[in-house]
Amino acid sequence: MIARILYDKGYAEYVEAARIVREKYPGTEFQLLGDIDIVYPNHVPEDVVREDEQKGIIHYLGITSNVQSIIDEADCIVLPSYHEGLSRVLIEALAMGKAIITTDIPGCRETVDEGKNGFLVAPRNADALAHAIFRFLALSKNDRLTMGLYSRKKAEKEFDVKNVIAVYRKITG
Template structure:
C-alpha cells in the first residue's frame, strides 16, 4: 500500500502506534478524535498502527466507518506511517521511555503525550510537542487542536526542535559514554 507524505493531502494526520488498550489512554484519545472530527470534519484523521484488545474491536470499526480513524493493523515497518504523520499521540497512563516518542522525534514529528515519567522526558511542553494530564480527554483535545491550527512551517519548526532535543538527550553514544564515566568513578 502506498501511503502519502506529510502535508500532501491537506489533512492533519495524528498517529498512534501501539497496543489499543485502556492503559494507553485509548478511551481519551477516541473522545478527543471524535470531538476534533465534529469540529474539523475530514480535515483531521487518526491513523492507528498496532493491534487492539478484543474490547476495542467494535469501537475501532465504528470509528473507521465514520472516517475518524484509519486502522492499519500491526505493521513490521512503521516508517511510512510516521512519514505521513503531522503529530504522534501517546496518552498513556504509565509508560517507560517510549520508543514511539523517540522515533517520532527523530523523524521531526511533534508529539502529544502524558505528563508522566518517561513520556515527559521526551517532550519540552509547547516547544517540541505538548503534555497532557493523564485521563484528561479535554486537555488532549485542546492540544490536538493546537496542532490542527498550526501551519506547515510551525509544525516543521516544532519537529526540528523535537529532533534536536532527542539527539541532545537520548543519543546512544553519549549515553554509553556517560554510563562508562559514572562506572569508572566507582
C-alpha cells in the same frame, strides 16, 4: 497514535479527542497503528476498534513491520498513555522530526519541551487532549516545521545512543 491497543495507552481518550476535533475539523484524520493485545487484561476488543473506525472517528492501520513509513507520513504523533517506560515510539518520533502530543507522565514527558516540540496533557483527559490537538492544528506550516526540527535536535542531544553509552560508562566506572 502508535501503541498496543490498550485502554491503558489512552485509547478511549484518543478516540474521544478525535471525535471532538473532527466535529470542528472533519477532514482531520486520526490513525491508529498497533496490535490488539488480547492477552493483556485491559485490551480494547477488536469490535470496539472496528466500530470506532466504522463511525469514521479513527482509521485503524493494524500492524506493520515498517513503522518508520507511518511516522514519516504523520503530521504529529499522539500517545495519551496512563503509564509508560521511556516510550520508544516517542523517541522514534523525535528522531524523525515529528511534533508530539503526549501525557505529562514519567516516560512520556521527557520527550516534550512544552510548546517547543509538542504539548503535554493530563492523563485520562480527552478534553485536554482535544485542546492540545486544536493548538497543534492552529499552528502555521512553518511553526509545525520548527517543532519538528526541535524534536530532531532534542533526539540528537538527549537520546543519541552514543550519549547514553557514555553516561552508562561514566556511572559504571
